[in-house]
Amino acid sequence: MIKKTMLALGIFTLLFPVAAFAEDPSAATLNMGLNTLWVMLSFILVLLMQGGFILLETGSTRMKNAGHVAGKTIFTTGLAALIYWAFGYGIAFGGDSAVNALFGWGNFFFDPAVAAGEGDSYPSTVFFLFQLAFAAVSLSIAWGGFAERAKLSSYIVFTVFFIAVIYPVVAHWIWGGGWLAEDGAQDFAGSTVVHLTGALAAFVATVLLKPRIGKFNKDGSANEILGHNQVFTALSVLLLWVGWFGFNAGSTVSVGDGFLGFVAFNTMLGAGAGGVAALLISWAMTGKADITTMLNGTLAGLVAITASCAFVDPWAAVVIGLVAGVLVYFSAKFFEKIKVDDPIYALSVHGAAGIWGTLANGIFATQALADKVGIGTGGLIDTGSWKQLWVQFESVVVVGAFVLAASFLVLGVMKLIMGFRVTEEQEIIGLDLSEHGAYGYPEQMKKAGQNM
Amino acid sequence: MSDPVPLQVLKQIGSADHVEGLRSLRDQVHEQMEALLKARPVEQFNEQLNEVHDALIQRSAALAEAEMARLGKGSPPVPYAYILFGSGGRKEQTLSSDQDSGVVYEDPVSDSEEVQLYFKELCEMIVMNLQQVGYPLCEGNVLSSNREWCLSLTEWGMKLDKWFAEPAWESVRYLLIVADGRCVYGDEKLLHLLKDSFFTDMLKSPIILKRMLENTMRHKVLLGFFGQLLKEQYGTDTGSLDIKYGAYIPMVNAIRLMAVQVGIRETATLERIRRLAKAGQLSDHEAAVYEQAFRLFLRLRLMTTEQKNNGLYANNGKLSSSKLTKELTDELKSSLRLGKKLQRAVFKQTMGRLT
Numbered sequence: 161m162i163k164k165t166m167l168a169l170g171i172f173t174l175l176f177p178v179a180a181f182a183e184d185p186s187a188a189t190l191n192m193g194l195n196t197l198w199v200m201l202s203f204i205l206v207l208l209m210q211g212g213f214i215l216l217e218t219g220s221t222r223m224k225n226a227g228h229v230a231g232k233t234i235f236t237t238g239l240a241a242l243i244y245w246a247f248g249y250g251i252a253f254g255g256d257s258a259v260n261a262l263f264g265w266g267n268f269f270f271d272p273a274v275a276a277g278e279g280d281s282y283p284s285t286v287f288f289l290f291q292l293a294f295a296a297v298s299l300s301i302a303w304g305g306f307a308e309r310a311k312l313s314s315y316i317v318f319t320v321f322f323i324a325v326i327y328p329v330v331a332h333w334i335w336g337g338g339w340l341a342e343d344g345a346q347d348f349a350g351s352t353v354v355h356l357t358g359a360l361a362a363f364v365a366t367v368l369l370k371p372r373i374g375k376f377n378k379d380g381s382a383n384e385i386l387g388h389n390q391v392f393t394a395l396s397v398l399l400l401w402v403g404w405f406g407f408n409a410g411s412t413v414s415v416g417d418g419f420l421g422f423v424a425f426n427t428m429l430g431a432g433a434g435g436v437a438a439l440l441i442s443w444a445m446t447g448k449a450d451i452t453t454m455l456n457g458t459l460a461g462l463v464a465i466t467a468s469c470a471f472v473d474p475w476a477a478v479v480i481g482l483v484a485g486v487l488v489y490f491s492a493k494f495f496e497k498i499k500v501d502d503p504i505y506a507l508s509v510h511g512a513a514g515i516w517g518t519l520a521n522g523i524f525a526t527q528a529l530a531d532k533v534g535i536g537t538g539g540l541i542d543t544g545s546w547k548q549l550w551v552q553f554e555s556v557v558v559v560g561a562f563v564l565a566a567s568f569l570v571l572g573v574m575k576l577i578m579g580f581r582v583t584e585e586q587e588i589i590g591l592d593l594s595e596h597g598a599y600g601y602p603e604q605m606k607k608a609g610q611n612m
Numbered sequence: 613m614s615d616p617v618p619l620q621v622l623k624q625i626g627s628a629d630h631v632e633g634l635r636s637l638r639d640q641v642h643e644q645m646e647a648l649l650k651a652r653p654v655e656q657f658n659e660q661l662n663e664v665h666d667a668l669i670q671r672s673a674a675l676a677e678a679e680m681a682r683l684g685k686g687s688p689p690v691p692y693a694y695i696l697f698g699s700g701g702r703k704e705q706t707l708s709s710d711q712d713s714g715v716v717y718e719d720p721v722s723d724s725e726e727v728q729l730y731f732k733e734l735c736e737m738i739v740m741n742l743q744q745v746g747y748p749l750c751e752g753n754v755l756s757s758n759r760e761w762c763l764s765l766t767e768w769g770m771k772l773d774k775w776f777a778e779p780a781w782e783s784v785r786y787l788l789i790v791a792d793g794r795c796v797y798g799d800e801k802l803l804h805l806l807k808d809s810f811f812t813d814m815l816k817s818p819i820i821l822k823r824m825l826e827n828t829m830r831h832k833v834l835l836g837f838f839g840q841l842l843k844e845q846y847g848t849d850t851g852s853l854d855i856k857y858g859a860y861i862p863m864v865n866a867i868r869l870m871a872v873q874v875g876i877r878e879t880a881t882l883e884r885i886r887r888l889a890k891a892g893q894l895s896d897h898e899a900a901v902y903e904q905a906f907r908l909f910l911r912l913r914l915m916t917t918e919q920k921n922n923g924l925y926a927n928n929g930k931l932s933s934s935k936l937t938k939e940l941t942d943e944l945k946s947s948l949r950l951g952k953k954l955q956r957a958v959f960k961q962t963m964g965r966l967t
Contacts, residue, residue, distance in 0.1 A: 381850035444837035446845060 192276050194415040199286040202410020206293035209403035210237050212396045213300040217307060218600075219392025220452075220504040224590025225308050226388065227600025232312065233300055236319045240296045243323040245270050248295060249288055251328035253336045261339035264332050281414055290410065294354050295327050297407070301358025304506025305365035308372050309587050312595040314571075314580050321570040322361060329566075330357050330559050344536035345555040346525060346548065348423070349411040351467030351517035352555055357563050359511030363500070364567035369581050371501030373588065382496045385503070390451055397455045401431055404462050408469045419470070419532070426469040426477040427462065433481025434461015434488070434513075441489045452505075456492065457485035459509045464517030468524060470533050476524035476541075483520075484513045518556050522549025618660050625667040631675060631744045634668055638745055642707055642925075654911040655882065662703045666796050668745055669696070673797045676737035680730070689727045692717035694738070694797040697754055701792035702864065703880045706914055708925035710748040711739060714761035714793065716768050716802045724764070735762050748924040754789060765802060769809045776813040779823040788824060788865075791872050794879045811875050818965070821873060825962045828865035833955060834858030835948040841941065849930050855916055856929025859944070860909045863951050866958040867902070870894075873965065881906055902954060905947035912944065 185193075214233045218226050250268040257265030276283040299322055306315065333340040334347050347353055376382055387393060409424040438457020442450040461481035468480060491508035502508065525548055527538030539548050574580060581587075586594035590605070599605040621641055628634045641664050649657060673694050681687055698712035699705045715735055720727040735756035739749070749755060756762050763771060772790070775783035790810060795803040814820065834842040834853060844852050853859075864881050871884040874891050878884050882903055889899035912931050919926045936944070 377848050379848065381848055382846055384846040445840075447832065447834070447836055447842045 188279075191415070192281055195282040195413065196276070196286055198415050198420070199282050199290050199410060199413050202406035203286060203289040203293050205403045205406025205410065206290065206297060207237075209293075209297055209400050209407070210234070210300060212398075212400035212403060213297075213303075215392040215396030215399065217300075217303065217504050219389040219394075219396060220387035221308050222385070222590070223388045223601050224592055224599070224605055226592065227598065228312070228591035228595055229307065230600065231596070232315055233303070236299060236303070236315055237296045239316065239319045240299055240323045241292060243320055244292045244295050244328075245288075247324040248328040249291065251325065252331040253287075253291065260337065261342065262332075263329050263338070264336050287413070290413070291331070294350060294407075295323055295331070298327050298350075298354045298358040298361075299323060301355060301506055301510045302361035302365065304359075304502065304504040304510075305362030306369070307503040308591065309369055309581050310365065311579065311582055312591075313578060314574060317574050317578070318361075318365075318570065321566075326361070326563060326566045326570070327353075327357055330563065333559070334555065340551075340555045340558070341535075343551050343554065344548070345551050346471055346521040346530070346533075346536040347467045347518060347555065348470040348533070349408045349466045351463060351514045352559050355463045355466065355510040355514035356518070356556065356559060359506050359509075359514055360560060360563040361567045362502075362506040363511065364564060364571055365580075366501055366503075366507070368568075368571050368575055371499065372503065373584065375501045376499055380499065382499075387452075393452065393455055397458050400459060401462065404431070404466075408466055412470070423469045426472065426474060427465055429474055429477040430465025430469070430481035430484070431458050431461045433478045434458050434464065434485040437461075437482040437485025438489055439485075441486045445489070453489050453492070456488045456505050456509050460484040460488035460513035463510055463513040464520060466514075467517040468521045471521050471525035471529045471536075471539075473524075473526060473529075476520075480517065480520045480524065484516055487512050487516055515556050515560075519549065519552050522546075522552035618664060622663060622667050625664070625671050628671055629675070631672065631741050634671055634675075634741075634745045638664075638668055645707060649911075649914055654907050654914070657914070658704065658910055661707065662700075662705055665700065665705045665709070669694070669700075669742065670797045672741040672745060673738050676734055676741055679737055680734055685730060685733065688717075688734070689730055690718040690720050691799040691802065692731065693795040693799050693802040694756065695793045695803055696796045697789045697793050698750070700796070701794040701879050703794070704864075704910065706916075706927060708918060708927040710750050710926075711742055712750045712754045712789070713739070713756040714754070715756045715763070716806050717762075717764050718799075718802060719764050719766050727764075731762050732757070732759065743924070746923065746925045748921070748926055765805055768806050772806075772809055772813055776817050776820055779817075779820050781827065784820070784823045784827045787820065788827065788868065791868055792879050807877055811872075811877075814872065814875075821869070821962050821965065824869055824872075825959065828862075828869060829955065829959065831857050831862045831865065833862050833948050833951045835945065835952055839945060839949070841945065841948075843933065844930065849917070849928065849932075851933035852917070852930040853933070853936070853944075854929060855909065855912045855931045859948060859951060860913050860929075862955060863902075863906055863909060866951075866954045867906075869958055869962060873962070901950055905950045908943060908947045909951075912940075 210233055214230045217233070218229045221229055246269050249270050250266055251263050254264040254268065255266035257263055270288060272284045272288060299319060302318070302322060303315070331353050332338045334345055334353050335341065372385065374383060375385055404427060405424050408427045409420040412420040412423060435454050435458035438460065439449050439454035442448070442453040461484045464480050464484035465477055469477070472480065488505070488508045491512035492502070492505055495502050495507055500507065521536075521539060523539045523541060525536065525539035526542040530536050530538050530548075536551060537543060537545065537548050540546060571580065582591065582594055590599070592599045592605070621637060625634065625637055628637060645657070645661055645664075677687065693716050695701070695714045695716065696712065697714060699709045700712060715731055717727065717731055739755055739757040743749065754761055772787070775787050787810075793803060793806070836842050841853055842858065844850050844854065867881050867884050867888070870888055870893055871878070874888070874893055876884055876887045876891065878887050885894065885899050885903050885906065888894045889896055894902070913929070915935055916931050917928050919928060
């Protein structure tokens, strides 16, 4: 047996001498290759989160808008890719500008090198893709505020401005060497950059659009407009949850010593705690364990842990998730009380939990992990210092103010010039028919349409 | 009653000679009673109100009998009892309760089909009269005009046997309805005989109690984990409290279940509580606090939002938050806690009896 093996190996050596004598790749090359694979895989996971958003938004809204809601996500993701390539990436990561604290400049119509350069830890192509996927996620969060009543054309206009300017500026401030990065703001994977930014754009949109027909009664009480498919909504949360491992763990952008595993570990704990807390609080408060609240709680846990997943100990991840789950319930009630119609709870899930997650760093971050990541310092509990909490607070306020102002400007001007909302008739018929001419559920909707 | 107004009205109702007259009398009574609600102890108010309802129903039935005779269909061929179920059976009708009714008539010696036809026509007329007087139809079609609820004594016996033998969800519901049956007009003895077979069957199949328990416990007392009131979250009734299904019905159900287990035939909930105390099923103290809680539920139920639909008196059973003062809220919370305690006690007692 051994003889035969040796003989075979000998013959192979003769046949394929290159394999036997080729020079081994250097450790640096291997490292670069592994990083590339990891970032590429993370990009794929984050892009797949769009599938989550499609199901989340469709499941939480009504049948008559299903085709529109689902289809526009794909369309705007494609449009976002082009805009980010042409302009957005240059603002976020394009290189030093005269006012580098505020935005980057350069690398417009990004033309990357085909391979990683000497000493690079990954090629710029995968970094671009990964960052693009984040921008697209933030955009899809914003769509929550548009749901069921915005014109299709407004989606196109807003995609252009959001992906070219609004999102890249925030990303530059915190991740691209901007002034908040200088201050040591901790936002590992984007509780503020991605989630709060998207949520505030959604807030501006839903305020400018005004509530959907039938959401509020004359006396100010709210009606429940139930989504048409809770199974979609639940499945969407699973898709987003899985995708989130690319989002958070992928934000290490390196394989290195395996730190990505720790980040993923914290992410899992935060998500679980969010869902559990939300279900229990809705049960205790209303007497019924509400599925929608539980799903929102799971997402809120994920949103909140996004900023802190690399900076906190596992117990803190659980606490952050639990608080997020409770917060999302009361936040949703609050927005309903002030008569803001938030069809898919974007303001509560991504906004309130995004703020909490960012601030949580200032409380729970440990010095050791802050040093490891190399950003900011430990939080209140570990160091006893309020410094990091203040920086976190500052980044929430400043980013919040900027996104609110910029979104109001873009959407407000758009509303004046071309109109933002469909007509009452179109809204009642449904956007599937008014914007696209065909129903997402033809059989069911034709039957309903006959009674109108 | 000492109050001269209802006494006079009762007399007028008793001598009204057409349905329109009854309707205008009812409208009058309603205006008077609504004003009295705040001034009078609830039990007394409830009693007077139900006397008025009974009188209206009795007169509607008598007018229908007379109309049958006038149409040449004769007088009732055999004695019968006109039965009220639901809140009417429990003497707990509000100003706007619907019709839940049935009929049991003596077994005919001769042509049973003819007898059946007579009662069918009579009951249709009574139900129609009552509708004109402003009583909406029962949504579940528990109506004397429905053949299923207008039967001879023997037929009733067979029906009960069938329900007891096959305690599916619907039969259990019907048995619980029968438990609250009360004769409002006609020959009371017939209902007694019907209840005799009800309680005999009951002893023979104790498993029915478990099914009744499961059937009635699904209405939860509207008290949350933190002891807060569970109010309506959405819609035009946001902030109001479903007194009917979140306070009143759970207590009615719990007390009924205790009462039927020991063969108490009273149908009014307060009466049942007193009987339970006498039978030693409740201590005097328990009976007193439960009575007090139930009186509050009765009172709040009378304060729920009125709706007038097409001339029919209706009510959504929900108490608007604007009517809930701080004092009332506290009182309601402690009464709901008692309701919860009672539910638990009944659950334990009933399950204990079976094992």
